[in-house]
Amino acid sequence: MTSDTDARPALETPWRRLDKRMLVVGPLGSLVRFLPVALIVLVTGRGGDPMRLWLPVAIGVLAILAGVVRWRTTQYRITAERVELHSGWLRRQQRSVPRDRIRTVDLTAKLLHRVFGLSVVQIGAASGSTAESSGLSLDAVTTAEAERLRRELLDRSRVAGTAPAGDAVADPPRPRATELARLRWSWLRFAPLTFSAIAGVGAVGAAVFNLFDDLGLNPRDITAVDDATERLTHTPIWLTVAVLAAILVAVAVVGAMLLFAERWYDYRLTREAAADGSAAATSGGAGIGTGTLHVRRGLLTRRSLSVSEQRLRGAEVVESLLLRAGRGAQCKALSAGLSRDAQGGALQPPCPRDEAHRVASAALREHPQEITLAPLRRHPRAALLRRMTRALGPTAVLVAGVFAAGAAVPGLAWLGPPSLLLLPLAALLGLDRYRNLGHELTSRHLVSRQGSVQRRTVALQRAGVIGWTFRQSIFQRRSGMVSLEAITAAGAGGYKVLDVGAADGAALADAAVPHLLTPFLATGPEPGP
Structure with missing residues (x-):
């Protein structure tokens, strides 16, 4: 139920359409995708077949009509409270994202868009309902308008209830930017x-x-x-x-x-100060950012990712097996609204390991020893047995299967002896997985590390943990271990601490978020009659 007072500002905000140049860009993009089909028809069609000539023409006409209909039926508006998008003709969609849930703004300009001076604005929102979890996309607006929207949507002072009356429609000032990293x-x-x-x-x-x-x-x-x-x-x-x-x-x-x-190409990572020029707040000596992290990159397709520091919940340093061998790594941001692909939230390209930890430190305004380079606690020896069992068990079954296949099919018998090499490789993998296990609780972050083929070191803000999940298999119960998962609204939605002692796991969760588990830990057996 919306009151008249809340509805009045929205009614006064006019609806806007996408840029008219999309009437050209949209059909051209569709024609490029259909070009291979048209060429196949032209080359393979018979000389007297009218479809050979008319089908490509029909495809072009349909692409133009689809572009016109899409432009005519798409409109959006930005009020002090929400971003709204109406689109579609046969299947009408009405999407709305509250501005206080906006976490990221991603600007993308493919080569065709860049030729016409356009950009796609992807708005990432925190998970609420299903409709809000992925935000919405404006395809496309002018490059200048996209940059203005980026600054406006990430300006926390302009959200309803915090901005002065009439300030919601003013053009936001260009913020001061400090360079944190650039391409080498x-x-x-x-x-x-x-x-x-x-x-x-x-x-x-x-x-x-x-x-x-x-x-x-x-x-x-x-x-x-x-x-x-x-x-x-x-x-x-x-x-x-x-x-x-x-x-x-x-x-x-x-x-x-x-x-x-x-x-x-042309990668830059900058920090843009808040629109009011305020510096970072401090809490216990740690900086809490009030600005925006801005990543720009790309040669043919230009991308610009902006993450609000107030919504940043941590950082992750990822090291694949080959990157580890070359002493390389990559830093990613943990925030809601980021894409789930391999480059989602990437703050930098693959680079030297020290540089990745430096960028994580700069992004979180923390000393590296308090986040991704914090000394980690080793997990119990029972975790080593579990890692070795899970690595060697399937490998032993595979090797046994190869020998069985060689006995049944004489032509495959030569595969048996080479397959034995998989056993020491699996043992090394299990040892490396255990060596990489670790966790620590610093003043503001929960730091955990795991993985071998893909080693991940996560520094998650304790304030961003909204719950815990405890998992304990029958084998873990026998060895007195438990696996924890810190639930958060950012990044992957949950980050695990594998195979810690049961008592240590409960104490870790209670210390990370004080008073969240205290009632459960303090509950004793009910008194007798």
Whole structure:
């Protein structure tokens, strides 16, 4: 139920449409996606078939009509209380996000949008209802309008009830920005050490295939390729495998570097001061930010991510196995409203480990020893047995299956002895998982670490923990261990502390959020009659 007083400001706020240039950008984007279909029809269609000519025309007309309908049926407005978006014709959608739930604003400008001076504004909101959990998207507004909306939506002083009357429609001032980090091209050496290297194989392979296809060449018809294939068939198998592996690695390295350069070109991480110029508040000597963290990056597709410091709940340093080998890492922000993809919340590209911890320290305004570099407590020895069992058990079953298959099919018998190498590798994996287990409770953060293939060190603000989940399997009960999960509205929604002593786990949860578990811990057996 909304009172007349609350409804009046919303009625006075006019609805706005997307920029008219979307009448060109939208259809062009659709035509680019349908271009392969149109080319196939033109090339493979019969000469007298009218569909060969009319189908591409029909696709173009439909794309234009869809763009016009989309532009005409999409409108939005920003009031002092909410951001509202109405869209759709056959399936009408009305989405609304309270401004006090907005956590992030992500600006994206693909190459086609940049040509026409447009940007997509993605508004990320804290989880409330299902409709609000993912925020909403304005596709697209002018670049200047997108930047103005970014500043306005993240300005906490402009939320209803905190801004002066009439201030909600004023253009927010451009905040002062302090640079925290920028791209160093020496970090390019970490590109092949990420999982993007695998995607790089496909990217470079697709580019080469498209080049041959555009030139009308068939690789099988090229004499040099034919001669190379003939030579490989007459060389020893180990040499053939080595050559192909070297080619694959080279393609992966080149592809990963290209992806890195496109994704992180002109990277900048800055801190924008609050609109009123206020400095960070302090609590117990620790800085609590009142500004905005702003990440800008991208070559073909420009991206700009803004995270409100008041809604920042921590930081995470991620180290994949290859990155760890190269002493590299990547820092990510923990906040609601961030995308769940691999780069969601990334504050920097893969870089040296020390730089990742420095950025986490700068983002949280904390000393590294209080967050991601805090000395961690080791977990009980029973956790080592659990890690080894979970690593060696499935591997032993797999090896036994390989030997069984070799006994049943004589041609596969040679696979048995090499599969035994998986056992020491699994043992090393289990030892590394245990070595990486740890946790600590600092003055303002709960710090935990786990993982081997993907090691994650999380510094979660204690004030951001809204609940706890305790899990204890039958094997954990026998060894007196328990796994905890700190529930939060930011990031992944929960962060685990694996395999700690049962008493230590309860004490950790109670100390991290005082008085939350005290009633349960203090409850004793009911008195007898």
